[in-house]
Amino acid sequence: MAEKGSGNMKNNSSNDAVPGQIEQTLCQPCSRKDKQTIADVFCSTCDEFQCTECSNVHTTHAFLRNHKLVNAKEVKMKQVTFDMKGLDRCDEHQKVLEFFCEDENQLCCSTCAIVDHRKCHSVVEIQKICGRSASTLNTEIKVLLQEVREKAEKIVKHAKSSKEQLNQDVKEVYLKIRRMRDNVMQMFDDLVVSVSNNAESFKKETLDKLTKKQSDSEKHAADATKSLETINNVHQNGTPSQQFILEQRMKNEVDELSSNVDKECQRLETVTVSFDFDETLKLPPLAISYFVPGQLTLKYSVPKDEKPIAPVDPIVKFTKITSIDLKQTGDDAKEPLYTGLDFLPDGRLVALDNNNKKCLIYNEKLEKVGSYQFSYLPQSVVVVSEEEVAITSGSKYMIHFLRVSKSNEITLNRTCKVKTKYESICLKDEIKFVVGTYDYTKPVRIVSLSGEEKDFNINFPNKEYTVDTSACTYIRKRDKVILTDRQENIVYIYDIKSNSRIVVKDDQIKEPRGVAVGPSDCILVCSKGTNSIVQISQTGSVLSSYKLDMNFPFKVCVSKDKSLIAVSSNLNGGRKLQLLKVT
Structure with a gap:
């Protein structure tokens, strides 16, 4: 226990007293009001030190007049508990x-x-x-709180800077459009409205996020400051028991606060907006909504002088489990070419052999356990449910639905007609597909399970892809379409909500072929020219490149639990099918 008034006074031992320094007792009623006033008297009945103003209540109220007041300097210090x-x-x-x-x-x-x-x-x-440890509180807590406050203030500063930069970027978009408006006035008047709406929509959404990040971090900084003040106060005025109790109470709170701020630090990204015009400008009377002469592009990047504490996106690593050579057997007309792959929920692999018009089922050891013969060339496959798959055809305007039983029996359920040639296919939701086209003006379309077709509201490049020159997939949680362009060595990431795109062009990506959605919604692309699987973040950063034990990787698919991937190749005379573990 501390001496009377020691919770509100300078406390010097006989060994470390400072010459000329006088111990002063503070008024206890004032201290409870967070005021520091020198005590003049001590009331033995109230059992507390009081200043002149507070002690005046003894003369104001009759029932207090019999209290005994003495000079505070004449009273020997008594023990009191700090509040x-x-x-x-x-x-x-x-x-x-x-x-x-x-x-x-x-x-x-x-x-x-x-x-x-x-x-x-x-x-x-x-x-x-309580005396086992030093008289000071655990310095690690104070150091950690100081780090929390510095990190939170860093986030606040970054958020403010990002908001200013975002406003400046959007203004630059407007200026760029206005400079060109003099040449084709009517066209660019409409273009300003179209792009400005998209930019403002993105700006509002991003500003809301930055404002919330700033507000949260300001609160974290305030919490850290308040906790530091409490620690300093208890350290200076509390008893060893109180100091020990506060240390134990603070541990969990500080760990949680530190974790929250670290998470925000890992997500420090700079958002930029730009507008780029296409090389070919199509003039009226064509509708501006159909031929927009430019593309709004959004980019996220980490500042060069500020590196995150940990990677924002986890790096995917692969370990080969097993591999088989795809060779022509007795009932094959040609060397097998697997153009479609997907995993059933129970881990079995569905593969389409385009050259030999087959659907094949493999177990976890890549042992063939089922087969089905088509009368047409199958192109791509997607698993619809536990026992149903959908097949596109390179020669038929149809989507075929097959039943794959638990005993690996394959039967045709139904067929729906379509009006477009489809190559790649994946699920958009429970009732619709996202499909990649060829020989058609829109590279990606939406098709329902009953065959109803419609286009995305996206400004795709005015380009028709031929067969085997592009592939697509869809990130359901983010509402983003991924499109590969093998001839241009590009991967496009389209944001449906903002009608914007990110262009990914990197030396590690050469002749991109198949594409799939991996763990944490990363993008996995087959790079034929580098014999690799390239991992790309949703914001367009190339995160890693895994060298495969095969030449010309062609198609890739990911298991439902994201723990396995299957990859096929299309090298004539050396085609393979491999199963890899994801970590």
Whole structure:
């Protein structure tokens, strides 16, 4: 216990007293109001030191006049408990915390010690163990809180800078459009409206996120400051028991606060907006909504001078499990070419052999356990449910639905007619597909399970792809379409909501072929020219490149639990099918 008034006075021992320094006792009523006033008297009945103003109540109220007041300097200091404002009381029983369970590392009141910790071997009084550590609080907590505050302030600063840069970028978009408006006035008047709406929509959404990030981080900084003030106050004025209690109480709160700020630091990205015009400008009377002479592009990047504490996107690594050579067998007319791959929910692999018009089922050891013969050339496959798959055809305007039983029997369920040639196919949701086209003006379309077709509201490049020159997939959670362009060595990431795109062009991506959605919604692309699987983030960053033990990787698919991928190749005379583990 501290001496009377020691919670509100300078406390010097005889060994470290400063010459000329006088101990001063503070008024206790004033201290409870967060005021520091020198005490003039001591009331033995009230059992507290008081300043002249506070002691005047003894003359104001008749029932206090018999209290005995003496000069504060004549009174020998007595012990008093520092006001912990409830921190030294049990949350459950509201009793004073008197014990510490060393078995469970937990503070206890007398009820806790008897009821909840009676079987524990080491429940000791706090007064007996509080002196084990140094008189100061755990400096690690203070250091961590200071780091939290610095990181939070860093986030606030970054958010403010990003908001300013975003406003400047959007203004630059407007200026660029206006400079060109003089040449084709009517066309660019319409273009300003179209692009400005998209830019403002993105700006509003991004500003809301940045404002929330700023607000949250300001709160984290304030919380850290408040906790530091509490620690300093208890360290200077509290008893060793109170200091020990506060240290235990603070640990979890500080860890949680630190974790929250670290997560925000890992997501520090700079958002930029730009507008680029196409090389060929199509003039009216064609509708501006159909031939927009430019593309709004959004980019996210981490500042060069500020690196995140940890990668924003996890790096996917692969380990080869097994591999088989795809060779012509007795009933094959040609060397097998697998143009479609997908996993069933139970882990079996569905593969389409385009050259030999087959659907094949493989188990987890890549042993063939089922087969089905088509009368047409199958192109791509997607698993629709536990026992149903959908097949596109390179020669038929149809989508075929096959049933694959648990015993690997394959039967035709139904067929729906379409009006477009489709190559790649994946699920958009429970009732619609996203399909990649060829010999058609829109490279990606939406098709329902009943065959109804419609286009995305996206400004795709005015280009018709031929067979085997592009592939697509869809990120359901993010509402994004991924499109590969083998001839241009490009991967496009289209944001449906904002009608914007990110262009990914990198030396590690050469002749991109098949594409799939991997763990954490990353993008996995077969790079034929580098014999690799390239991992791309949703924001367009190339995260990694895995060199495959095969030449000319062609198609890739990911298991439903994201733990496996299957890859096929299309090298004549050396085609393979491999199964890899994802970590």
